[in-house]
Each structure stands twice: as C-alpha cells, then as structure tokens.
Amino acid sequence: MASGEGSSAAMRAFGADFAEADCLMLAEVATVLKQQADAHEEALRAGTTSEGLKDTFLKTLEYAQRFNHITEMQSIMDTRTMLEQAGLEPVQLAAMANLMPRSVAEARSLIPSLTERACSDDVLEGLINRLQELQRM
Amino acid sequence: YFGPKLQERLKEALHAKVEGTCTGRFGYVITVTEIVSMGKGRIEENIGDVVFDVRYKAIVFKPFTGEVLDAEVVSVSEIGFSCTVGPLNVFVPHQRLGDFSFDADAAPQCWTSPDSRHVIKVDSEVRIKIQAVNEHANDIFCIGTISEDFLGVI
Numbered sequence: 001m002a003s004g005e006g007s008s009a010a011m012r013a014f015g016a017d018f019a020e021a022d023c024l025m026l027a028e029v030a031t032v033l034k035q036q037a038d039a040h041e042e043a044l045r046a047g048t049t050s051e052g053l054k055d056t057f058l059k060t061l062e063y064a065q066r067f068n069h070i071t072e073m074q075s076i077m078d079t080r081t082m083l084e085q086a087g088l089e090p091v092q093l094a095a096m097a098n099l100m101p102r103s104v105a106e107a108r109s110l111i112p113s114l115t116e117r118a119c120s121d122d123v124l125e126g127l128i129n130r131l132q133e134l135q136r137m
Numbered sequence: 138y139f140g141p142k143l144q145e146r147l148k149e150a151l152h153a154k155v156e157g158t159c160t161g162r163f164g165y166v167i168t169v170t171e172i173v174s175m176g177k178g179r180i181e182e183n184i185g186d187v188v189f190d191v192r193y194k195a196i197v198f199k200p201f202t203g204e205v206l207d208a209e210v211v212s213v214s215e216i217g218f219s220c221t222v223g224p225l226n227v228f229v230p231h232q233r234l235g236d237f238s239f240d241a242d243a244a245p246q247c248w249t250s251p252d253s254r255h256v257i258k259v260d261s262e263v264r265i266k267i268q269a270v271n272e273h274a275n276d277i278f279c280i281g282t283i284s285e286d287f288l289g290v291i
Binding site: 015018032033049051054055057059062063067098101106109111112 | 170205
C-alpha cells in the first residue's frame with residue numbers, strides 16, 4: 001500500500017505518480033483503518049453521519065488484520081525504524097514486514113530486488129531474526 | 138451548503154467521491170488520510186455549482202507483476218482457484234498449481250499436494266505471486282501462481 005511522502009527509484013516502477021509515495025506495512029494499514037473505523041462508529045452513534053463504510057475499506061481492513069504479523073504499536077514502530085536504518089527501499093521494507101521470510105534464501109526469492117548488493121547476507125539474516133522476535137511480542 | 142460547515146461538507150464529498158474507486162493509474166483508493174489544501178472555489182457558469190480543487194493524500198493499493206502477496210481463497214474449481222487480497226481478485230489457474238491435484242470428491246472440493254499434507258480450499262491462506270495485472274475501467278484483475286519456491290499454502 002502506498003501513501004504520502006518519501007522518494008525511491010523502486011517506486012518509480014509504479015509510474016511517475018508514485019515517485020514521492022511511501023509504502024505502508026500491513027501493520028500500519030491495519031492501525032490507520034481501525035482508527036478510522038472507530039471514528040466512524042463514534043460518528044454513527046453521535047448521529048453526525050449515516051453513511052456506511054465502503055466495501056473496499058472493509059475488505060482491506062479485514063485483510064490487513066488477518067494477515068498482519070506485528071500487533072504491538074511499539075513493535076510496529078521498531079520494525080519500521082530497523083528496516084529503514086538498514087537502507088531498504090520502501091517496497092522492500094513493506095515486503096519484509098508483510099511476508100516475514102524465515103531465511104535469507106526465502107527473502108531473496110520473495111523480494112528479487114533485495115540483492116546482495118542491496119543488503120548483505122549478514123545484515124539480512126539479522127533483520128530476519130529481529131523480525132521474528134518483533135512478531136512474537 | 139456554503140455556510141460554516143463548508144469544510145466538513147467538502148471532506149465528506151471528497152471521501153464519498155474517491156474512496157472505493159479503482160483506476161489503472163492509482164489502483165484501489167482505500168481511504169483518504171489527509172486533506173492537504175482546498176482551493177477557493179469557482180462558480181460554474183450557467184449551473185451555479187461551485188468547483189473546488191482539493192489536494193489530498195490517500196492510501197491506495199496497486200498490485201504489480203512479480204509481487205508476492207498473501208491471499209484468502211474464495212472459490213475452488215477444476216480450472217484453478219480464486220483468491221482475494223483485500224478488494225483485489227486474483228485467479229490462479231490449474232497450470233500454475235505445480236503438482237497439486239484437484240479432488241472433486243472431497244467435501245468441500247479442494248486442491249491437494251501429492252503428499253496430502255497441503256490443502257487449498259475455501260478460506261485457505263495462500264502465498265501467491267502476481268503474474269499478470271489486467272486493468273479494467275473500475276477494477277483490477279490479476280492472474281497468479283503458486284508454483285515457485287516459497288509460495289503456496291501458508
């Protein structure tokens with residue numbers, strides 16, 4: 001999922017419109033959508049709206065909650081910080097957090113742009129281990 | 138409409154207009170997250186409507202070829218299975234199911250691996266790779282595969 005700011009060569013593959021966009025992890029999407037769903041619930045109760053939530057929104061919220069691996073807010077923030085500091089591109093960052101590969105071979109197979117040049121075996125292994133820990137918290 | 142609640146009305150109108158839409162350019166617009174600016178509004182001659190240029194940020198979902206995604210199976214048949222990634226529909230044809238075979242007699246019908254350890258049926262979770270993205274007017278439809286390393290039943 002892409003939104004907001006940031007820039008990356010990988011994002012240009014999506015087209016010029018996405019050159020400045022960022023990639024969200026499922027954990028972040030779930031958080032934002034849940035907040036909006038709760039606010040909408042409040043608005044319904046207060047009578048300030050009578051519109052329902054769109055199908056696309058509800059399907060995405062359900063999907064993000066079902067397939068997200070990182071539930072604690074602090075863990076979500078730590079995950080983003082860690083992956084950004086490792087120099088991962090937005091698309092790679094989101095893919096690592098969403099797919100949770102369990103080995104260097106799996107990570108490189110699922111995310112082809114994550115070459116050895118982009119991220120060494122040692123660093124990648126460290127990220128994978130730390131992601132497993134963050135998932136369990 | 139043009140009194141003190143103008144800003145709120147504009148926000149509601151924006152949400153109603155763009156959320157849930159899907160274009161080839163941006164993919165699915167899931168939700169508006171921020172309104173960056175609202176113009177001053179100009180009156181349309183002869184009609185009396187007022188047009189505002191609104192700049193906003195949104196969460197969108199645009200799949201790309203080669204992307205690996207987790208998906209929820211929604212239907213199974215002898216020609217393959219359909220699954221969803223949020224609002225997106227992906228079809229995985231039988232030619233892309235590796236050595237899985239269709240069990241028409243099972244209830245419910247499913248695809249099973251040779252050693253019977255893995256089963257693909259409705260509500261199964263599968264890891265797929267997008268092989269083709271077809272953009273229609275209001276929708277995107279994808280073809281996927283599970284017949285590569287690290288893909289398949291989760």
